[in-house]
Structure formats: C-alpha cells, structure tokens
Amino acid sequence: KQEVTQIPAALSVPEGENLVLNCSFTDSAIYNLQWFRQDPGKGLTSLLLIQSSQREQTSGRLNASLDKSSGRSTLYIAASQPGDSATYLCAVRDDSWGKLQFGAGTQVVVTP
Amino acid sequence: DADVTQTPRNRITKTGKRIMLECSQTKGHDRMYWYRQDPGLGLRLIYYSFDVKDINKGEISDGYSVSRQAQAKFSLSLESAIPNQTALYFCATSDPSLGYNEQFFGPGTRLTVL
Numbered sequence: 542k543q544e545v546t547q548i549p550a551a552l553s554v555p556e557g558e559n560l561v562l563n564c565s566f567t568d569s570a571i572y573n574l575q576w577f578r579q580d581p582g583k584g585l586t587s588l589l590l591i592q593s594s595q596r597e598q599t600s601g602r603l604n605a606s607l608d609k610s611s612g613r614s615t616l617y618i619a620a621s622q623p624g625d626s627a628t629y630l631c632a633v634r635d636d637s638w639g640k641l642q643f644g645a646g647t648q649v650v651v652t653p
Numbered sequence: 654d655a656d657v658t659q660t661p662r663n664r665i666t667k668t669g670k671r672i673m674l675e676c677s678q679t680k681g682h683d684r685m686y687w688y689r690q691d692p693g694l695g696l697r698l699i700y701y702s703f704d705v706k707d708i709n710k711g712e713i714s715d716g717y718s719v720s721r722q723a724q725a726k727f728s729l730s731l732e733s734a735i736p737n738q739t740a741l742y743f744c745a746t747s748d749p750s751l752g753y754n755e756q757f758f759g760p761g762t763r764l765t766v767l
Binding site: 575582586630641643646 | 657688696698754
C-alpha cells in the first residue's frame with residue numbers, strides 16, 4: 542500500500558526566504574505526482590503536476606522536482622510572500638484508475 | 654461560477670441522522686470522487702465513479718453510500734451519522750482528455766456530527 546509522507550508538518554519563515562517542502566512515497570511505481578495548495582475554507586488548488594517520466598516542473602516562483610527511484614519530491618517556493626501562507630499537499634497517482642494517495646500536508650506561515 | 658460546487662458548505666447534525674452531501678460539476682468530466690480530510694491524516698478516498706453506471710468503493714467506504722444521478726452530479730450519504738464522521742469532505746473530478754492525470758476539487762463541506 543502506498544504511503545505518502547510530508548515533512549515537516551508545519552513551517553514558519555520570514556518573508557523573502559525560500560521555502561523547501563518535502564514529500565516522500567514508498568512505492569516508486571507511480572504515474573505522476575501532484576502538488577496542491579489548500580487555503581482555509583477553500584478547496585484544493587493544483588500547483589504543479591509532474592509525470593513519472595519528468596524530473597521537474599516549474600511555474601513562476603514554484604519549482605517541483607521528482608526523484609522516482611528514491612521516492613521523493615521537493616517543492617521549492619522562491620522569495621516567499623505572506624500570500625504563500627497555506628497548507629501544501631502532495632499526492633501520487635499510482636494506479637490506472639486515477640486515484641490519488643495524499644500526504645498529510647505541510648502548513649506554511651510566511652511572516653511579514 | 655465555480656466548476657465544482659458542493660452543498661451544503663457547512664452542516665451540523667446529530668448522531669443517528671441521515672445526511673446527504675451533494676456535488677455538481679460543469680466541467681463535463683466523467684470521473685468523480687469523494688474524499689474526507691481529517692487533521693493530520695491528509696485526504697482519504699471514500700468512493701469514486703467513472704460514469705453513471707460505475708460506482709467503486711475507496712479506502713474508507715464503511716458508513717457511507719453514494720449516488721451518481723447524472724454525469725454532473727455525485728452525492729454522498731451518511732445513513733446514520735456518527736461523531737467520528739466529523740470531517741471536511743471534498744468532491745473532485747477528472748477528465749479523459751488529460752489522461753485522468755489531474756483532479757479538480759470543490760470547496761469542501763465541513764460536517765460536524767454531535
């Protein structure tokens with residue numbers, strides 16, 4: 542059974558510092574890995590999707606890497622802003638039906 | 654208008670009551686999913702449906718049932734609610750044109766069972 546772990550569970554950084562969020566998974570036979578952002582009272586917003594054949598994806602200040610063989614993904618957020626405060630979730634798709642296995646998330650606070 | 658909507662957004666009920674959570678989507682996606690989120694546990698899959706004739710149990714389906722009334726509507730029912738079903742519930746959809754690689758989530762329903 543796939544296990545997805547996110548460390549740390551919570552993170553607080555001053556504005557301007559780079560954020561590094563980690564996600565690990567136990568079964569490397571995945572289709573893809575997706576990073577989501579969750580704001581209180583709102584649904585999940587997809588940030589980046591990395592296919593199993595890819596090593597990284599970038600969107601603006603966000604960069605996500607994938608090392609499938611070691612079962613790890615890292616989300617980098619450059620020059621953090623208070624608006625980046627949210628919970629970040631990673632999820633892996635490891636079957637043909639499209640079901641996702643989620644980590645518990647990292648709660649991020651960026652202080653002005 | 655939001656592509657995936659959930660009603661109600663918040664609900665407080667008592668133990669033993671029957672509750673229905675509804676999900677509607679305007680994205681035209683054929684696959685729909687119900688998840689619950691508990692603090693510290695991430696999202697867990699309750700049920701999923703690939704079309705109106707196909708319903709499948711997820712990781713934690715006990716105590717829940719679903720109905721796919723139409724391609725755009727997927728309802729989750731708690732036949733007799735219990736306090737440990739207090740959670741945040743999310744509906745999601747996915748699309749064959751994207752290879753079912755991405756899921757799109759509704760805003761969630763916060764359910765409290767007293």
